[in-house]
């Protein structure tokens with residue numbers, strides 16, 4: 001197994017406030033990895049330590065590859081034009097402007113608009129383009145789709161998937177569980193300064209939830225059940241419907257979504 005990032009016993013305090021109390025997690029090469037946690041859990045702090053933007057107090061961080069960091073909003077001068085910003089970043093990084101990035105992210109369409117006139121989604125596209133200027137191997141995205149409309153999110157998700165297809169490693173912090181569930185290979189959950197879970201969404205589901213949600217639609221309407229023994233419950237229900245001569249039209253069984261499991265585990269469940 002090759003790792004893009006390895007974090008061992010990472011510690012960081014702001015004054016007396018101990019935010020990271022010894023984080024341990026690893027990001028594999030070529031995966032999309034999400035750092036999850038409630039507001040103030042320390043996700044941005046952890047990412048900034050890895051990115052080298054923030055000094056940390058203890059532990060070890062190993063990064064194998066070139067990093068690209070997506071800027072936070074309002075990080076550029078108000079009147080700079082998108083292509084000017086790209087040229088400036090390329091110059092700072094002593095690299096040629098990569099026209100494929102400009103085309104892929106539709107930056108030409110924004111050429112005439114100043115930074116302050118761009119929408120949130122357009123700014124995010126530009127920020128991602130700037131992060132890709134140096135042709136990084138590892139890309140950091142802090143809440144990449146916050147504030148975007150559905151179309152903007154779908155478009156950015158498409159870009160993130162393309163980066164993965166190109167073999168890039170992507171590390172993101174997000175509050176959007178649907179986004180994480182659809183994009184990420186693995187996740188880590190941060191709570192009270194430590195990582196309380198690292199693995200796939202399915203592994204989190206198996207650890208947190210033994211309950212299945214069962215939804216049955218019959219000719220009489222919809223009924224919902226929860227069960228830890230889905231086979232037994234279904235058998236019982238189907239016999240009952242047959243005895244009552246009720247037709248079953250549809251059956252759905254699931255183990256809940258990441259949002260429910262995230263709430264469970266951050267509230268102390270699944271330990």
Ligand SMILES: Nc1ncnc2c1ncn2[C@@H]1O[C@H](COP(=O)(O)OP(=O)(O)OP(=O)(O)O)[C@@H](O)[C@H]1O
Nearest residue numbers: 014017019037038039040041042043044045046173
């Ligand atoms: N520069 C700073 N000085 C003092 N405290 C800080 C500083 N930056 C962050 N903190 C505190 O550290 C804690 C973690 O903040 P951080 O921004 O890393 O959390 P987060 O998980 O990214 O939160 P969010 O989901 O709200 O973005 C918070 O309590 C925050 O108030």
